[in-house]
Amino acid sequence: DVKVTQSSRYLVKRTGEKVFLECVQDMDHENMFWYRQDPGLGLRLIYFSYDVKMKEKGDIPEGYSVSREKKERFSLILESASTNQTSMYLCASSGQGALSYGYTFGSGTRLTVV
């Protein structure tokens, strides 16, 4: 019954590497989101997308980019990973109109940059 799937549960990358985090949803949702979650800082929005090929910056977009080529897939890209990007990354999706009833989150990717 998995509806939002993140490609990796745990990931270890080296400083300076380009990192791709993938998220796929099967609910035909228009909106998709990337958050990072750090102790004491809650959920912070990195980027979101409300349609294919559309993207908007969230609260902390620096050092990240995103791609949404298909409705069901939303990728987060760390252009050059740094140790301060070590975090839990959560993807979420939501519908619009009659489908808009809460976020559905993926299981998260715990990224460690060494």
Added chain:
Amino acid sequence: GQQVMQIPQYQHVQEGEDFTTYCNSSTTLSNIQWYKQRPGGHPVFLIQLVKSGEVKKQKRLTFQFGEAKKNSSLHITATQTTDVGTYFCADPSGTYKYIFGTGTRLKVLA
């Protein structure tokens, strides 16, 4: 900008005690949602409140929306170890994105 604050930030209770977390907004909310995140897990949608003064129950959980629609509360009666986690409120009234509260982390001592 709009803020959604939750208190307390942390709460430790003995199993069987009640627990309440409060969510306060700087602006009037159209509706409010609540999520639960178990340790090591991801946030899971619990409920949405829409009407002023609305009260909804899910077993031992009682959710309330303030009359002025600027605050909300989640009350758990007779906590159990399965209630452990972080509870978030969220304001879903943005065009696309929600404003999440800061969260309340609940620890239940057996």
